[in-house]
Amino acid sequence: MSNAFRKHWRLNPDVDFLNHGSFGATPIVVLETQRRWIELLERDPIEFLGPERSLLPKLDRVRDCIGGLVGADAADLAFVRNATEGVNAVLRSFPFSSGDEVVITNHGYNACNNAVRYAAERCGTGVSVAELPFPVESDAQVIEAVDATLSPKTRLLLIDHVTSPTGLVLPVKELIELAHRRGVRVMVDGAHAPGMVPVDLSQLDPDYYTANHHKWLCGPKTSGFLYVRRELQPEVHPTTISHGANSPGLGQTPFLAEFNWVGTYDPTPILSVPTAIEFLGGLKEGGLSQLMRDNHALVLAGRQVLLDAIDCGLPAPAEMLGSLASVPLPADRVGNGDAVKGLQHRLYHEHAIEVPIFLLNGTLPCLRISAQVYNSLEQYERLADVLRNLSGLSTTRFRRNA
Numbered sequence: 435m436s437n438a439f440r441k442h443w444r445l446n447p448d449v450d451f452l453n454h455g456s457f458g459a460t461p462i463v464v465l466e467t468q469r470r471w472i473e474l475l476e477r478d479p480i481e482f483l484g485p486e487r488s489l490l491p492k493l494d495r496v497r498d499c500i501g502g503l504v505g506a507d508a509a510d511l512a513f514v515r516n517a518t519e520g521v522n523a524v525l526r527s528f529p530f531s532s533g534d535e536v537v538i539t540n541h542g543y544n545a546c547n548n549a550v551r552y553a554a555e556r557c558g559t560g561v562s563v564a565e566l567p568f569p570v571e572s573d574a575q576v577i578e579a580v581d582a583t584l585s586p587k588t589r590l591l592l593i594d595h596v597t598s599p600t601g602l603v604l605p606v607k608e609l610i611e612l613a614h615r616r617g618v619r620v621m622v623d624g625a626h627a628p629g630m631v632p633v634d635l636s637q638l639d640p641d642y643y644t645a646n647h648h649k650w651l652c653g654p655k656t657s658g659f660l661y662v663r664r665e666l667q668p669e670v671h672p673t674t675i676s677h678g679a680n681s682p683g684l685g686q687t688p689f690l691a692e693f694n695w696v697g698t699y700d701p702t703p704i705l706s707v708p709t710a711i712e713f714l715g716g717l718k719e720g721g722l723s724q725l726m727r728d729n730h731a732l733v734l735a736g737r738q739v740l741l742d743a744i745d746c747g748l749p750a751p752a753e754m755l756g757s758l759a760s761v762p763l764p765a766d767r768v769g770n771g772d773a774v775k776g777l778q779h780r781l782y783h784e785h786a787i788e789v790p791i792f793l794l795n796g797t798l799p800c801l802r803i804s805a806q807v808y809n810s811l812e813q814y815e816r817l818a819d820v821l822r823n824l825s826g827l828s829t830t831r832f833r834r835n836a
Protein backbone atom coordinates (compact mmCIF):
# COMPACT_ATOMS: atom_id res chain seq x y z
CA MET A 435 0.00 0.00 0.00
CA SER A 436 1.45 3.37 -1.00
CA ASN A 437 0.96 6.28 1.33
CA ALA A 438 3.67 8.86 1.79
CA PHE A 439 2.54 9.74 5.32
CA ARG A 440 2.29 6.27 6.76
CA LYS A 441 5.99 6.19 7.68
CA HIS A 442 5.37 8.81 10.35
CA TRP A 443 3.30 6.38 12.43
CA ARG A 444 4.23 3.14 14.17
CA LEU A 445 1.03 1.42 13.07
CA ASN A 446 1.27 -2.29 12.32
CA PRO A 447 1.89 -2.47 8.56
CA ASP A 448 0.05 -5.80 8.39
CA VAL A 449 -3.25 -4.28 9.48
CA ASP A 450 -5.49 -1.84 7.62
CA PHE A 451 -6.19 0.51 10.49
CA LEU A 452 -9.51 2.23 9.75
CA ASN A 453 -10.30 3.20 13.33
CA HIS A 454 -8.39 6.36 14.09
CA GLY A 455 -11.57 7.61 15.76
CA SER A 456 -11.49 5.40 18.84
CA PHE A 457 -8.16 6.25 20.43
CA GLY A 458 -6.27 8.17 17.73
CA ALA A 459 -2.76 7.12 16.73
CA THR A 460 0.32 9.10 17.64
CA PRO A 461 3.08 9.99 15.14
CA ILE A 462 6.63 8.92 15.91
CA VAL A 463 7.90 12.47 16.26
CA VAL A 464 5.29 13.13 18.96
CA LEU A 465 6.18 9.95 20.82
CA GLU A 466 9.82 11.03 20.72
CA THR A 467 8.91 14.41 22.14
CA GLN A 468 6.96 12.73 24.90
CA ARG A 469 9.91 10.45 25.59
CA ARG A 470 12.14 13.50 26.01
CA TRP A 471 9.64 15.05 28.45
CA ILE A 472 9.60 11.78 30.42
CA GLU A 473 13.43 11.75 30.58
CA LEU A 474 13.41 15.33 31.87
CA LEU A 475 10.75 14.49 34.43
CA GLU A 476 12.61 11.46 35.71
CA ARG A 477 15.90 13.33 35.85
CA ASP A 478 14.51 15.82 38.34
CA PRO A 479 11.00 14.80 39.45
CA ILE A 480 10.38 17.48 42.06
CA GLU A 481 11.61 20.36 39.94
CA PHE A 482 9.67 19.12 36.92
CA LEU A 483 6.41 18.05 38.51
CA GLY A 484 6.13 20.37 41.50
CA PRO A 485 3.32 22.80 40.63
CA GLU A 486 5.08 25.43 42.72
CA ARG A 487 8.35 24.72 40.87
CA SER A 488 8.36 24.49 37.06
CA LEU A 489 5.17 22.63 36.05
CA LEU A 490 2.76 25.56 35.76
CA PRO A 491 4.60 27.63 33.15
CA LYS A 492 4.98 24.49 31.03
CA LEU A 493 1.21 23.85 31.21
CA ASP A 494 0.50 27.52 30.45
CA ARG A 495 2.52 27.37 27.25
CA VAL A 496 0.40 24.44 26.05
CA ARG A 497 -2.75 26.27 27.15
CA ASP A 498 -1.81 29.22 24.93
CA CYS A 499 -1.25 26.85 22.02
CA ILE A 500 -4.64 25.14 22.45
CA GLY A 501 -6.38 28.48 23.02
CA GLY A 502 -5.02 29.69 19.67
CA LEU A 503 -6.25 26.54 17.95
CA VAL A 504 -9.81 26.58 19.30
CA GLY A 505 -10.46 30.32 19.53
CA ALA A 506 -10.58 30.55 23.32
CA ASP A 507 -8.88 32.69 25.91
CA ALA A 508 -6.26 30.38 27.41
CA ALA A 509 -7.40 31.34 30.92
CA ASP A 510 -10.73 29.63 30.23
CA LEU A 511 -9.15 26.26 29.39
CA ALA A 512 -8.36 23.60 31.96
CA PHE A 513 -6.57 20.36 31.18
CA VAL A 514 -8.23 16.98 31.65
CA ARG A 515 -7.08 13.46 30.86
CA ASN A 516 -9.88 12.91 28.36
CA ALA A 517 -13.32 14.08 27.28
CA THR A 518 -15.04 11.67 29.67
CA GLU A 519 -13.28 13.45 32.53
CA GLY A 520 -14.29 16.85 31.12
CA VAL A 521 -17.96 15.86 30.87
CA ASN A 522 -17.88 14.34 34.37
CA ALA A 523 -16.36 17.50 35.89
CA VAL A 524 -19.20 19.63 34.53
CA LEU A 525 -22.03 17.19 35.19
CA ARG A 526 -20.94 16.37 38.70
CA SER A 527 -20.50 20.04 39.58
CA PHE A 528 -23.75 21.19 37.98
CA PRO A 529 -26.20 22.82 40.41
CA PHE A 530 -29.16 20.58 39.52
CA SER A 531 -32.31 20.62 41.59
CA SER A 532 -34.99 18.01 41.93
CA GLY A 533 -37.42 18.30 39.03
CA ASP A 534 -34.81 19.72 36.61
CA GLU A 535 -34.08 17.94 33.37
CA VAL A 536 -31.01 17.29 31.23
CA VAL A 537 -31.31 16.59 27.52
CA ILE A 538 -28.94 14.20 25.76
CA THR A 539 -29.18 12.52 22.36
CA ASN A 540 -29.45 8.93 21.21
CA HIS A 541 -26.17 9.42 19.26
CA GLY A 542 -24.36 10.51 22.43
CA TYR A 543 -21.34 8.65 23.74
CA ASN A 544 -22.40 5.96 26.22
CA ALA A 545 -19.78 6.86 28.86
CA CYS A 546 -20.87 10.50 28.85
CA ASN A 547 -24.55 9.66 28.88
CA ASN A 548 -23.80 7.44 31.89
CA ALA A 549 -22.15 10.42 33.60
CA VAL A 550 -25.30 12.44 32.94
CA ARG A 551 -27.57 9.74 34.37
CA TYR A 552 -25.36 9.33 37.45
CA ALA A 553 -25.23 13.06 38.20
CA ALA A 554 -28.91 13.57 37.44
CA GLU A 555 -30.13 10.64 39.51
CA ARG A 556 -28.35 11.90 42.61
CA CYS A 557 -30.23 15.22 42.40
CA GLY A 558 -33.66 13.93 41.42
CA THR A 559 -33.11 15.39 37.97
CA GLY A 560 -34.68 13.78 34.91
CA VAL A 561 -32.91 12.84 31.68
CA SER A 562 -34.65 13.18 28.31
CA VAL A 563 -33.26 11.78 25.10
CA ALA A 564 -33.59 13.61 21.78
CA GLU A 565 -34.01 10.96 19.10
CA LEU A 566 -31.84 11.91 16.12
CA PRO A 567 -32.61 9.94 12.99
CA PHE A 568 -30.09 7.76 11.18
CA PRO A 569 -30.04 7.70 8.21
CA VAL A 570 -30.31 11.46 8.45
CA GLU A 571 -31.03 13.99 5.72
CA SER A 572 -30.28 17.40 7.16
CA ASP A 573 -29.20 19.56 10.09
CA ALA A 574 -32.83 20.63 10.34
CA GLN A 575 -33.84 17.14 11.48
CA VAL A 576 -31.30 17.31 14.30
CA ILE A 577 -32.40 20.78 15.35
CA GLU A 578 -36.06 19.72 15.28
CA ALA A 579 -35.38 16.62 17.40
CA VAL A 580 -33.53 18.63 20.05
CA ASP A 581 -36.05 21.46 19.95
CA ALA A 582 -38.89 19.00 20.52
CA THR A 583 -37.09 17.50 23.55
CA LEU A 584 -36.22 20.72 25.40
CA SER A 585 -38.85 21.62 27.97
CA PRO A 586 -39.33 24.38 30.53
CA LYS A 587 -37.62 22.04 33.02
CA THR A 588 -34.45 21.62 30.93
CA ARG A 589 -31.37 23.12 32.59
CA LEU A 590 -28.64 21.54 30.50
CA LEU A 591 -28.23 20.17 26.99
CA LEU A 592 -25.32 17.80 26.31
CA ILE A 593 -24.57 17.51 22.61
CA ASP A 594 -21.66 16.13 20.67
CA HIS A 595 -19.79 18.25 18.17
CA VAL A 596 -19.10 15.04 16.23
CA THR A 597 -21.18 12.00 17.17
CA SER A 598 -19.27 8.85 17.99
CA PRO A 599 -21.42 6.08 16.46
CA THR A 600 -22.54 8.00 13.39
CA GLY A 601 -19.74 10.52 12.78
CA LEU A 602 -22.23 13.36 12.30
CA VAL A 603 -20.93 16.89 12.67
CA LEU A 604 -23.89 18.35 14.51
CA PRO A 605 -25.04 21.94 13.93
CA VAL A 606 -23.67 22.97 17.31
CA LYS A 607 -23.84 26.71 16.74
CA GLU A 608 -27.56 26.54 15.95
CA LEU A 609 -28.19 24.12 18.82
CA ILE A 610 -26.38 26.38 21.28
CA GLU A 611 -28.37 29.40 20.09
CA LEU A 612 -31.60 27.43 20.32
CA ALA A 613 -30.85 26.28 23.87
CA HIS A 614 -29.73 29.71 25.00
CA ARG A 615 -32.95 31.25 23.67
CA ARG A 616 -34.74 28.80 25.97
CA GLY A 617 -32.50 29.66 28.94
CA VAL A 618 -30.76 26.26 28.79
CA ARG A 619 -27.00 25.87 29.28
CA VAL A 620 -25.06 23.80 26.77
CA MET A 621 -22.18 21.40 27.27
CA VAL A 622 -20.56 20.36 23.99
CA ASP A 623 -18.71 17.07 23.92
CA GLY A 624 -16.14 17.84 21.23
CA ALA A 625 -14.11 14.65 21.81
CA HIS A 626 -13.50 14.23 18.06
CA ALA A 627 -13.63 17.81 16.89
CA PRO A 628 -10.20 19.48 17.15
CA GLY A 629 -8.11 18.26 14.23
CA MET A 630 -11.20 16.98 12.39
CA VAL A 631 -13.23 20.17 11.91
CA PRO A 632 -12.52 23.85 12.59
CA VAL A 633 -13.35 24.73 16.20
CA ASP A 634 -13.86 28.37 17.16
CA LEU A 635 -15.26 28.65 20.65
CA SER A 636 -15.50 32.44 20.40
CA GLN A 637 -18.04 31.91 17.61
CA LEU A 638 -19.83 28.88 19.04
CA ASP A 639 -20.21 30.41 22.50
CA PRO A 640 -20.98 27.22 24.47
CA ASP A 641 -21.17 27.24 28.25
CA TYR A 642 -18.87 24.22 28.48
CA TYR A 643 -16.83 22.43 25.82
CA THR A 644 -14.50 19.49 26.26
CA ALA A 645 -12.30 17.72 23.70
CA ASN A 646 -9.53 15.19 23.34
CA HIS A 647 -6.06 15.95 22.06
CA HIS A 648 -5.35 12.24 21.56
CA LYS A 649 -7.92 11.68 18.81
CA TRP A 650 -7.66 13.89 15.71
CA LEU A 651 -4.81 16.07 16.97
CA CYS A 652 -2.77 12.88 17.34
CA GLY A 653 -1.38 13.80 20.75
CA PRO A 654 -0.24 11.08 23.13
CA LYS A 655 -2.95 9.39 25.18
CA THR A 656 -4.21 10.82 27.58
CA SER A 657 -4.85 14.50 27.10
CA GLY A 658 -7.75 16.86 26.59
CA PHE A 659 -9.14 20.24 27.58
CA LEU A 660 -12.22 21.61 29.27
CA TYR A 661 -13.45 25.10 28.40
CA VAL A 662 -15.84 26.76 30.83
CA ARG A 663 -17.45 30.16 30.31
CA ARG A 664 -15.73 32.61 32.65
CA GLU A 665 -18.73 33.39 34.89
CA LEU A 666 -19.52 29.68 35.40
CA GLN A 667 -15.97 28.70 36.39
CA PRO A 668 -16.44 29.19 40.15
CA GLU A 669 -19.00 26.36 40.24
CA VAL A 670 -17.04 23.82 38.13
CA HIS A 671 -14.63 21.51 39.95
CA PRO A 672 -12.57 18.54 38.81
CA THR A 673 -13.92 15.13 39.74
CA THR A 674 -10.81 14.69 41.88
CA ILE A 675 -10.61 17.37 44.57
CA SER A 676 -6.99 18.04 45.44
CA HIS A 677 -4.64 20.77 46.70
CA GLY A 678 -6.00 23.38 44.32
CA ALA A 679 -9.22 23.62 46.34
CA ASN A 680 -7.41 25.65 49.01
CA SER A 681 -4.16 26.58 47.24
CA PRO A 682 -5.06 29.36 44.80
CA GLY A 683 -1.37 29.78 43.96
CA LEU A 684 -1.57 26.65 41.81
CA GLY A 685 -3.05 28.65 38.93
CA GLN A 686 -3.92 32.12 37.71
CA THR A 687 -7.52 31.59 38.85
CA PRO A 688 -9.14 29.25 41.39
CA PHE A 689 -10.59 27.32 38.41
CA LEU A 690 -7.14 26.72 36.89
CA ALA A 691 -5.61 26.02 40.30
CA GLU A 692 -8.03 23.15 40.85
CA PHE A 693 -7.57 21.58 37.44
CA ASN A 694 -3.78 22.13 37.28
CA TRP A 695 -3.25 19.58 40.03
CA VAL A 696 -5.54 16.58 40.48
CA GLY A 697 -3.00 14.55 42.42
CA THR A 698 0.19 13.14 40.96
CA TYR A 699 -0.26 12.59 37.24
CA ASP A 700 1.75 12.32 34.06
CA PRO A 701 1.67 15.71 32.31
CA THR A 702 3.86 14.55 29.41
CA PRO A 703 0.91 13.75 27.08
CA ILE A 704 -0.31 17.33 27.52
CA LEU A 705 3.16 18.79 27.12
CA SER A 706 3.63 16.96 23.81
CA VAL A 707 0.47 18.31 22.16
CA PRO A 708 2.13 21.39 20.59
CA THR A 709 4.50 19.05 18.74
CA ALA A 710 1.51 17.08 17.43
CA ILE A 711 -0.26 20.21 16.23
CA GLU A 712 2.89 21.51 14.59
CA PHE A 713 3.58 18.16 12.96
CA LEU A 714 0.07 17.74 11.53
CA GLY A 715 0.09 21.35 10.35
CA GLY A 716 3.36 20.77 8.50
CA LEU A 717 2.30 17.67 6.56
CA LYS A 718 0.42 19.50 3.80
CA GLU A 719 1.04 22.81 2.13
CA GLY A 720 -2.31 24.15 3.28
CA GLY A 721 -1.58 23.18 6.89
CA LEU A 722 -4.07 21.59 9.27
CA SER A 723 -7.04 23.00 7.30
CA GLN A 724 -5.85 21.18 4.20
CA LEU A 725 -5.31 17.98 6.14
CA MET A 726 -8.86 18.16 7.53
CA ARG A 727 -10.31 18.82 4.05
CA ASP A 728 -8.35 15.92 2.58
CA ASN A 729 -9.41 13.56 5.36
CA HIS A 730 -13.02 14.58 4.73
CA ALA A 731 -12.65 13.88 1.00
CA LEU A 732 -11.07 10.50 1.76
CA VAL A 733 -13.80 9.42 4.16
CA LEU A 734 -16.45 10.33 1.58
CA ALA A 735 -14.65 8.31 -1.11
CA GLY A 736 -14.18 5.38 1.28
CA ARG A 737 -17.82 5.53 2.35
CA GLN A 738 -19.00 5.50 -1.28
CA VAL A 739 -16.97 2.39 -2.01
CA LEU A 740 -18.62 0.66 0.96
CA LEU A 741 -22.12 1.89 0.13
CA ASP A 742 -21.70 0.53 -3.39
CA ALA A 743 -20.51 -2.81 -2.03
CA ILE A 744 -23.52 -3.25 0.22
CA ASP A 745 -25.94 -1.49 -2.10
CA CYS A 746 -26.97 1.16 0.39
CA GLY A 747 -28.15 4.76 -0.16
CA LEU A 748 -26.50 7.78 1.49
CA PRO A 749 -26.99 7.54 5.27
CA ALA A 750 -25.97 11.19 5.81
CA PRO A 751 -25.24 14.16 3.54
CA ALA A 752 -21.54 14.88 2.94
CA GLU A 753 -21.84 18.30 4.62
CA MET A 754 -22.79 16.58 7.89
CA LEU A 755 -19.53 14.60 8.05
CA GLY A 756 -15.94 15.28 9.03
CA SER A 757 -13.52 12.39 8.76
CA LEU A 758 -15.66 9.67 10.35
CA ALA A 759 -18.51 8.00 8.50
CA SER A 760 -20.92 5.26 9.45
CA VAL A 761 -22.58 2.88 7.08
CA PRO A 762 -25.66 0.90 8.09
CA LEU A 763 -25.32 -2.82 7.38
CA PRO A 764 -28.23 -5.03 6.36
CA ALA A 765 -29.70 -6.13 9.69
CA ASP A 766 -31.24 -9.28 8.24
CA ARG A 767 -27.82 -10.52 7.13
CA VAL A 768 -25.63 -9.28 9.96
CA GLY A 769 -27.80 -10.41 12.86
CA ASN A 770 -27.78 -9.59 16.56
CA GLY A 771 -25.23 -8.08 18.93
CA ASP A 772 -23.10 -11.22 19.20
CA ALA A 773 -23.02 -11.60 15.43
CA VAL A 774 -22.00 -7.95 15.08
CA LYS A 775 -19.11 -8.48 17.50
CA GLY A 776 -18.25 -11.66 15.64
CA LEU A 777 -18.09 -9.82 12.36
CA GLN A 778 -15.71 -7.19 13.73
CA HIS A 779 -13.59 -9.93 15.27
CA ARG A 780 -13.51 -11.75 11.98
CA LEU A 781 -12.53 -8.67 9.99
CA TYR A 782 -9.59 -8.15 12.31
CA HIS A 783 -8.45 -11.74 12.84
CA GLU A 784 -9.14 -13.17 9.41
CA HIS A 785 -8.74 -10.11 7.19
CA ALA A 786 -6.43 -7.80 9.18
CA ILE A 787 -8.84 -4.88 9.03
CA GLU A 788 -9.43 -2.85 12.18
CA VAL A 789 -12.84 -1.24 11.95
CA PRO A 790 -15.63 -0.90 14.53
CA ILE A 791 -18.99 -2.57 13.96
CA PHE A 792 -21.78 -2.10 16.48
CA LEU A 793 -25.53 -1.88 16.92
CA LEU A 794 -26.68 1.73 16.87
CA ASN A 795 -29.18 2.12 19.73
CA GLY A 796 -29.18 -1.63 20.12
CA THR A 797 -30.85 -2.29 16.78
CA LEU A 798 -29.17 -1.02 13.61
CA PRO A 799 -25.84 -2.68 12.71
CA CYS A 800 -23.37 -0.02 11.58
CA LEU A 801 -19.78 -0.01 10.50
CA ARG A 802 -17.77 3.17 11.09
CA ILE A 803 -14.72 4.19 9.10
CA SER A 804 -12.17 6.84 9.96
CA ALA A 805 -9.94 8.66 7.50
CA GLN A 806 -6.63 9.98 8.75
CA VAL A 807 -3.74 11.14 6.58
CA TYR A 808 -2.04 7.72 6.79
CA ASN A 809 -5.08 5.98 5.23
CA SER A 810 -5.56 5.32 1.51
CA LEU A 811 -8.57 4.58 -0.63
CA GLU A 812 -7.29 1.06 -1.35
CA GLN A 813 -7.83 0.20 2.32
CA TYR A 814 -11.56 0.93 2.06
CA GLU A 815 -11.66 -0.92 -1.26
CA ARG A 816 -10.19 -3.96 0.41
CA LEU A 817 -12.77 -3.73 3.19
CA ALA A 818 -15.52 -3.40 0.56
CA ASP A 819 -14.26 -6.53 -1.19
CA VAL A 820 -14.31 -8.48 2.03
CA LEU A 821 -17.83 -7.28 2.86
CA ARG A 822 -19.02 -8.07 -0.65
CA ASN A 823 -17.81 -11.62 -0.23
CA LEU A 824 -19.26 -11.94 3.23
CA SER A 825 -22.65 -10.65 2.14
CA GLY A 826 -22.62 -13.17 -0.69
CA LEU A 827 -22.94 -15.86 2.01
CA SER A 828 -26.38 -17.21 2.76
CA THR A 829 -28.05 -15.75 5.87
CA THR A 830 -27.62 -18.90 7.96
CA ARG A 831 -24.01 -19.45 6.99
CA PHE A 832 -23.26 -15.75 7.56
CA ARG A 833 -24.74 -15.91 11.04
CA ARG A 834 -22.92 -19.08 11.96
CA ASN A 835 -19.56 -17.79 10.81
CA ALA A 836 -19.97 -14.31 12.16
Ligand SMILES: Cc1ncc(COP(=O)(O)O)c(C=O)c1O
Pocket residue numbers: 455456516517518519542543545546594596597598623625626646
Ligand atom coordinates in the same frame (compact mmCIF):
# COMPACT_ATOMS: atom_id res chain seq x y z
C1 LIG B 1 -18.31 11.81 21.44
C2 LIG B 1 -17.34 11.17 22.37
N1 LIG B 1 -17.28 11.60 23.63
C3 LIG B 1 -16.41 11.10 24.52
C4 LIG B 1 -15.54 10.11 24.14
C5 LIG B 1 -14.64 9.56 25.19
O1 LIG B 1 -13.32 9.79 24.91
P1 LIG B 1 -12.30 9.39 26.08
O2 LIG B 1 -12.44 7.93 26.30
O3 LIG B 1 -10.98 9.77 25.52
O4 LIG B 1 -12.71 10.17 27.27
C6 LIG B 1 -15.56 9.60 22.85
C7 LIG B 1 -14.64 8.53 22.47
O5 LIG B 1 -14.69 7.99 21.40
C8 LIG B 1 -16.48 10.16 21.95
O6 LIG B 1 -16.56 9.71 20.70
